[in-house]
Amino acid sequence: DSGKWNFYSDNIANFGKQYDYRAFCALNYLCAEPNSTCLVYFTTKDDDGKNLYGNNKYRLRFRKFPPIKENGFWSLTLYDANNHFVTEKDNTIFSINDLTELETNESGYTDVFLQPAASSSASVASSTIPTPTNKSFHLLLRIYLPHEAAISGFWSAPILTVAEE
Secondary structure, eight states, rough: OOOOOOOOOOOTTOTTTTTHHHHHHHHHTTOOOTTTTTEEEEBBBTTTBBBBTTTTTTTEHHHHHOEEEEEEEEEEEOTTTSSSSSOTOEEEEOOOOOTTTOOOTEEEETTEEEEEGGGGOOOOOOEEEOOTTTBBBBEEEEEEEEHHHHHHTTTTTOEEEEOOO
């Protein structure tokens, strides 16, 4: 499963007597809502199966963005090991969402980069989430009011790859 996103099951809002699962969700700041309201994908590894690390450069290549219903939205957010937003120095960017102006390349893909802030060129700055220096991190992709294509698995999140230099 290297590079693939983990997906919270459809019982996330129906805990019943699964108290440990409920505590895990609460501890990790997850919105415990049914999948019809919010899908939560998370990953801690790249396509080589290595833990995500802030000094590396990564790319998510979207063929299609997460499908949403009217008034829905999606967000891709970077967190540190303690589930806090990762911000360094003057940088306050820790998320990209459906309102972010992202460019589609000649091949029809939209690339989102995760890399150290100092290595961001002007051409990719709007599509880059800066990563923490010398620290691990993880990503959450949330889809609020997801379209049935996302709920059923017809749409899948892009794999996080190590970006070429």
